[in-house]
Amino acid sequence: MNFLNAVVVGFKEIWAHKFRSVLTMLGIILGVSSLVGMSALVKGMENGMKEALVAIGGLEKVRLDENDIPAYQRYMADQAVGCTMNDVYALQKSAPLIRMVTPEMRMRDVTITRNGKYFNPFVFVGTWPNALEMNQHVVEYGRMFNEIDDEMARNVCVIGTETRDALWGTPEDLGYELNPVGQRITIKHQPFTIIGMFQHYESERERKVRELAKEKPVEPVRTNSPARSKGWGKRGSSYVYTLKNSTVYIPLNTMWVKFRSTAGSNNIPDARLSALSVKVADVETLEQAIQQAHNVLMHTHKGIEDFAFQTQEDWAENINRAIRNARISGGIIAAISLLVGGIGIMNIMLASITERIREIGIRKAIGASFMDIFIQILVESVVIAIIGGAAGLLTSLGLVRLLGVLSPTDNTPQITVNALLIAFAFSVGVGILAGLVPAFKAARLDPIQALRYE
Amino acid sequence: MALIEVRNVSKIYHLGGEEIRALDDLSLDIDGGEFIAIIGPSGSGKSTLMHILGCLDSPSKGTIRLDGTMIEKATPHQLSRIRNQKIGFVFQFFNLLPKLNVLQNVELPMIYSGLSGRERRERSMQALKLVGLENRANHRPMQISGGQQQRVAIARALVNNPKIIFADEPTGNLDSNTGDAILELFRQLSREGRTIALVTHDPEIAAVTPRRIEIRDGKIARQVDARLAGLDRQPRLANPLTQAT
Ligand SMILES: Nc1ncnc2c1ncn2[C@@H]1O[C@H](COP(=O)(O)OP(=O)(O)OP(=O)(O)O)[C@@H](O)[C@H]1O
Ligand SMILES: [Mg+2]
Numbered sequence: 001m002n003f004l005n006a007v008v009v010g011f012k013e014i015w016a017h018k019f020r021s022v023l024t025m026l027g028i029i030l031g032v033s034s035l036v037g038m039s040a041l042v043k044g045m046e047n048g049m050k051e052a053l054v055a056i057g058g059l060e061k062v063r064l065d066e067n068d069i070p071a072y073q074r075y076m077a078d079q080a081v082g083c084t085m086n087d088v089y090a091l092q093k094s095a096p097l098i099r100m101v102t103p104e105m106r107m108r109d110v111t112i113t114r115n116g117k118y119f120n121p122f123v124f125v126g127t128w129p130n131a132l133e134m135n136q137h138v139v140e141y142g143r144m145f146n147e148i149d150d151e152m153a154r155n156v157c158v159i160g161t162e163t164r165d166a167l168w169g170t171p172e173d174l175g176y177e178l179n180p181v182g183q184r185i186t187i188k189h190q191p192f193t194i195i196g197m198f199q200h201y202e203s204e205r206e207r208k209v210r211e212l213a214k215e216k217p218v219e220p221v222r223t224n225s226p227a228r229s230k231g232w233g234k235r236g237s238s239y240v241y242t243l244k245n246s247t248v249y250i251p252l253n254t255m256w257v258k259f260r261s262t263a264g265s266n267n268i269p270d271a272r273l274s275a276l277s278v279k280v281a282d283v284e285t286l287e288q289a290i291q292q293a294h295n296v297l298m299h300t301h302k303g304i305e306d307f308a309f310q311t312q313e314d315w316a317e318n319i320n321r322a323i324r325n326a327r328i329s330g331g332i333i334a335a336i337s338l339l340v341g342g343i344g345i346m347n348i349m350l351a352s353i354t355e356r357i358r359e360i361g362i363r364k365a366i367g368a369s370f371m372d373i374f375i376q377i378l379v380e381s382v383v384i385a386i387i388g389g390a391a392g393l394l395t396s397l398g399l400v401r402l403l404g405v406l407s408p409t410d411n412t413p414q415i416t417v418n419a420l421l422i423a424f425a426f427s428v429g430v431g432i433l434a435g436l437v438p439a440f441k442a443a444r445l446d447p448i449q450a451l452r453y454e
Numbered sequence: 455m456a457l458i459e460v461r462n463v464s465k466i467y468h469l470g471g472e473e474i475r476a477l478d479d480l481s482l483d484i485d486g487g488e489f490i491a492i493i494g495p496s497g498s499g500k501s502t503l504m505h506i507l508g509c510l511d512s513p514s515k516g517t518i519r520l521d522g523t524m525i526e527k528a529t530p531h532q533l534s535r536i537r538n539q540k541i542g543f544v545f546q547f548f549n550l551l552p553k554l555n556v557l558q559n560v561e562l563p564m565i566y567s568g569l570s571g572r573e574r575r576e577r578s579m580q581a582l583k584l585v586g587l588e589n590r591a592n593h594r595p596m597q598i599s600g601g602q603q604q605r606v607a608i609a610r611a612l613v614n615n616p617k618i619i620f621a622d623e624p625t626g627n628l629d630s631n632t633g634d635a636i637l638e639l640f641r642q643l644s645r646e647g648r649t650i651a652l653v654t655h656d657p658e659i660a661a662v663t664p665r666r667i668e669i670r671d672g673k674i675a676r677q678v679d680a681r682l683a684g685l686d687r688q689p690r691l692a693n694p695l696t697q698a699t
Contacts, residue, residue: 016553359551359553362549362551363566365549368566369534370531372566447511451510451545
């Protein structure tokens with residue numbers, strides 16, 4: 001019997017038992033759609049995390065932080081200098097694998113006030129104009145401060161949208177997008193002029209939700225509970241964007257002259273940088289670049305290792321681990337449902353060959369060989385699995401859309417062609433495996449005993 | 455050398471410690487082109503013999519050589535080829551597939567011999583014409599009479615143009631008129647040179663075949679061979695399907 005005949009016979013057999021076949025396929029449909037759905041969720045998660053990784057400066061960015069001095073150098077602790085501008089200049093001169101250096105002088109617990117409203121920015125740093133590129137900021141209104149602003153230690157600042165939202169109101173509240181450039185605010189009792197504002201950073205998903213909300217007429221929100229801040233701890237990767245939005249940059253010199261030089265302990269001005277960020281020329285040579293920077297800094301730090309490098313690789317690794325975990329658990333769930341589907345097929349095929357023992361006996365009596373019967377039953381099982389798999393792919397499209405609607409603040413689940421192919425291949429594989437035992441049992445039947453079977 | 459050589463064949467069933475000898479040390483030669491009737495009382499082992507000759511069942515003891523092949527040494531695959539190509543088997547109870555129509559039932563052996571769909575259809579229609587059922591090709595087995603079903607079964611046995619035809623009581627379930635028609639069909643096939651062995655209870659049918667074998671308790675009790683009486687015919691093998699007009 002040729003293959004095509006077997007397929008035709010298989011289809012007829014399935015058509016003859018429509019209801020039973022559909023029930024059997026249900027297992028495969030569930031298995032395939034859960035496999036595709038899971039992988040789409042994971043893919044969406046991956047997309048969101050990669051986006052966030054780019055938002056915090058990409059893999060080339062390495063931060064240099066102060067660190068505890070190793071135990072064997074503790075006795076020199078009072079000689080440790082910390083990170084200073086010397087480091088910045090030394091790195092610029094002597095570390096060719098490093099493309100860019102940005103000093104950061106940070107101040108905590110800063111309050112910005114205007115007209116009785118106040119805001120505590122998460123990141124309030126004095127830095128160089130190249131912080132814009134270092135931290136992947138985009139200026140929406142106005143400009144970034146420049147070298148002259150820095151040189152002159154002007155009281156100018158560039159803010160993120162959170163500051164604007166807190167002091168003036170969000171575009172949703174106001175009904176229009178307010179441009180704060182030129183406005184004056186007070187930072188720690190000092191007057192500052194806003195000369196620029198960054199764009200609003202958000203994940204792709206957040207943007208979609210916002211745009212969707214914009215299209216709908218705004219319903220007045222009626223809540224009985226008092227308004228309260230949700231804090232920084234928003235969900236998932238959007239945390240990264242919230243932090244970035246609540247950034248306030250001022251020129252490094254301004255920070256030094258207006259705040260830091262008066263804020264040191266024991267009346268000694270504190271010239272230390274809180275951190276400095278470097279950008280390596282090439283991610284491929286990240287290791288060497290860090291080594292180079294390390295060597296340079298060991299000089300400027302008089303051999304005291306009071307600093308440490310923080311790469312985004314840890315973050316990237318965490319992302320990868322989270323994705324791997326999600327993929328494994330999703331895979332296990334999908335595998336179990338596919339397994340259940342396969343057992344269903346095997347069960348129905350066993351029932352079916354028991355029903356058809358006489359038929360198989362007749363076929364064997366007129367010349368069907370072991371292989372003929374084996375292939376016929378196997379093809380039937382695979383056809384069920386293929387139809388189930390195809391139906392599962394269709395269902396999964398709907399399922400993924402549903403998942404996207406159900407979790408609006410997470411990342412959009414994304415179906416990949418790979419996931420579809422793999423899911424389909426799995427369903428075919430399950431069909432083959434499930435058909436093997438019934439096919440073997442049927443093909444091995446003795447013709448005369450099968451003919452006698454009632 | 456005979457076409458079929460049966461040597462000391464026994465078929466033994468064990469039922470609850472009891473031994474049933476359906477065939478008991480039976481030996482038999484069948485030459486090409488012979489037309490044989492096998493008679494005997496119920497339970498004497500006729501069907502068992504036919505099944506073993508038709509390569510559907512295997513003997514407990516003894517050897518069978520069928521057209522040069524030692525049956526007990528053949529692989530299952532070889533046996534399925536022999537059943538498909540060399541033997542046409544007509545069962546006592548038709549054994550048609552109820553889900554398929556008449557034409558599809560007749561096509562079935564050719565599906566396993568790998569003929570193209572067109573050729574299958576043509577040859578099935580010819581076989582159905584031969585048994586006079588070409589106008590029932592699209593009926594289900596359940597929609598035609600017992601005699602017609604038996605003719606479909608015969609068409610199916612003939613369609614692969616086998617050398618040998620075994621029929622287990624092909625007229626047993628039919629009235630005498632249809633029975634006569636079917637017997638006439640077998641005589642015609644025999645005249646074309648095919649080797650035919652049929653089991654029957656009907657002494658009238660047994661009377662017309664050149665050779666008659668009577669089985670009792672799994673043994674050959676009596677043989678009558680018309681050839682020994684000088685009534686031999688020259689066997690010639692021909693294809694009834696290509697000659698039918
Ligand atoms: N599967 C079996 N198990 C046990 N005994 C069997 C089996 N098949 C046949 N027999 C026995 O073998 C003997 C021969 O049976 P067989 O069917 O060959 O008889 P038969 O001559 O064809 O009878 P009938 O004319 O009624 O068809 C019987 O006694 C029967 O009971
Ligand atoms: Mg019988």
